[in-house]
Amino acid sequence: QVLLTFFWERTAGSLPADLQLQLLDENDQVAHAWQVPLIEDGFDASAWETGQRLRAQHLLRLPASLESGSYRLQLQEQVPLSELAVATPDRTFTSPESDTGTKIPFGEEAQLAGYTIARDGDQLTVELVWQALSEITTPYNVFVHLVDEQGTIIAQADGEPANWTRPTTGWASGEYIVDRHTLTLPPDGEPAELYLRVGLYNPADGQRLPTASGDTAELPFGQ
Numbered sequence: 001q002v003l004l005t006f007f008w009e010r011t012a013g014s015l016p017a018d019l020q021l022q023l024l025d026e027n028d029q030v031a032h033a034w035q036v037p038l039i040e041d042g043f044d045a046s047a048w049e050t051g052q053r054l055r056a057q058h059l060l061r062l063p064a065s066l067e068s069g070s071y072r073l074q075l076q077e078q079v080p081l082s083e084l085a086v087a088t089p090d091r092t093f094t095s096p097e098s099d100t101g102t103k104i105p106f107g108e109e110a111q112l113a114g115y116t117i118a119r120d121g122d123q124l125t126v127e128l129v130w131q132a133l134s135e136i137t138t139p140y141n142v143f144v145h146l147v148d149e150q151g152t153i154i155a156q157a158d159g160e161p162a163n164w165t166r167p168t169t170g171w172a173s174g175e176y177i178v179d180r181h182t183l184t185l186p187p188d189g190e191p192a193e194l195y196l197r198v199g200l201y202n203p204a205d206g207q208r209l210p211t212a213s214g215d216t217a218e219l220p221f222g223q
Contacts, residue, residue, distance in 0.1 A: 001059055001060065001061050001062070001169070002059070002060045002062060002073075002084065003057065003058075003059055003060075004021070004057065004058045004059075004060060004073075004081070005055065005056070005057050006055070006056045006057075006058075007053060007054075007055055008038075008039070008053065008054050008055075008056060009051065009052070009053045010048045010049060010050050010051060010052050010053075010054075011050065012050065015038060015045045015048070016038060017037070017038065018035050018036065018037055018038065019035070019036050019037075019038060019075060019076060020033060020034070020035055020075075020076055020077065021033065021034045021035075021036060021058075021060070021073065021074070021075055021081075022073070022074050022075075022077060023062075023071050023072070023073055023084070024071060024072045024073075024074060025069065025071055026069055026070055026071075031063075031066060031071060032062070032063050032066070034058075034060055036058045037056075038056065039054055039056045040056065061137065061169055062086065063135065064132075064135050064136075064169065064170050064171055064172045064173075065135065065172055065173075066086050066088065067086075067088060068086055068087050068088045069085075069086060070083060070084070070085055070086075071083070071084045071085075071086055072084070089165075089166065089170065091172055091175050092175065092176050093174050093175055093176065094176070095113055095114065095129065095131070095176055096114070096129055096176055096178055098113075098114030098115055098116045098127065098129050099114075099115070099116040099117070100114060100115055100116070100219075101113065101114045102114055102115065102217075104211060104212075104217045105133070105211065105212070106199070106200050106209040106210070106211055106217075107209040107210055108133060108134060109132070109133055109134055109136045109138075109140075109168070109200075109209060110130050110131065110132055110133055110136065110140075110168070110171070110200065110209070111130070111131050111133060112128060112129070112130060112198065112217050113129045113130065113131045113176060114128075114129040115127060115128050115129065115198075115219055117196070117219070117221060122184055122185040122186075122187065123182055123183070123184060123185070124146065124155065124182070124183040124184075124185055125180060125181070125182050125183075126144050126157070126180070126181045126182075126183065126196060126198075126219075127178060127179070127180045127181075128142070128144075128178075128179040128180075128181070128198065129176055129177070129178055129179070130161065130171075130176065130177045130179055131174070131175070131176050131177075132168075132171035132172060132173055132174060132175050132177070133173065133174075134173050135171070135172070135173055136168040136169055136171055137169060138168065138169070138202050139160065139167050139168055139169050139202075139203070140168045140200040140201060140202060140203075140209065141158060141159055141160055141200070141201055141202075141203050142157075142158070142159065142160070142161050142179060142181070142198070142199070142200055143156065143157070143158045143197075143198070143199050143200075143201065144156060144157045144158075144181045144183065144196060144197070144198050145196070145197040145198075145216075146183055146185075146194055146195070146196055146221070147194070147195050147196075147197060148193065148194060148195075149193045149195075154185070154186060154194065155183040155184055155185055155186065156183065157181035157182065157183050161177055161179040162177060162178065162179050162180070163180070166179070168200070194221050195218055195219070195220075195221055196218070196219040196220075196221045197216040197217070197218055197219075198216060198217045198219060199211075199215055199216040199217065
């Protein structure tokens with residue numbers, strides 16, 4: 001994401017309702033474009049007095065399809081703003097190995113393509129393999145819950161994928177992402193039957209991506 005801040009001073013003349021921002025690649029081709037409001041959505045321009053200065057901020061999401069390289073940001077096809085150096089992560093479009101392969105869709109954005117579960121003492125490692133089905137505009141978090149027969153959470157992990165290094169807004173369509181979580185089991189022993197539940201949710205409002213069986217994927221767990 002790129003936070004862009006404008007400082008405007010009102011002069012004479014009419015005001016545009018929206019502005020166009022362009023991202024140009026090294027060949028001066030438009031790699032991406034955004035339409036943003038002059039100040040903010042719903043702004044009453046008639047109340048903006050001559051000489052008055054206002055600040056406008058826009059949070060731009062760079063598309064995940066961008067390649068590494070140098071880019072230039074410009075306003076209204078003529079005003080240069082800034083240069084950006086983009087470094088994309090290493091991507092894989094071949095499914096990594098996992099103990100169990102799956103195809104569990106989460107909405108239309110992603111699917112769980114596989115998982116591996118390993119236990120070492122009181123540490124339970126759950127390695128998930130996600131595949132992006134499209135470019136994702138929402139920064140979803142992953143949760144992994146270890147629950148008993150009554151659905152009580154025994155242990156859990158939560159956060160952006162791959163230990164906060166691969167946010168979903170940076171997933172390219174078709175890409176596979178390895179996402180490892182470590183859960184600490186309770187010291188007093190565990191119930192006889194345990195289950196792993198995995199899901200994706202929007203931390204801004206708690207809304208989970210739907211699955212065919214609700215809003216989680218339940219993974220068999222053998223102790």
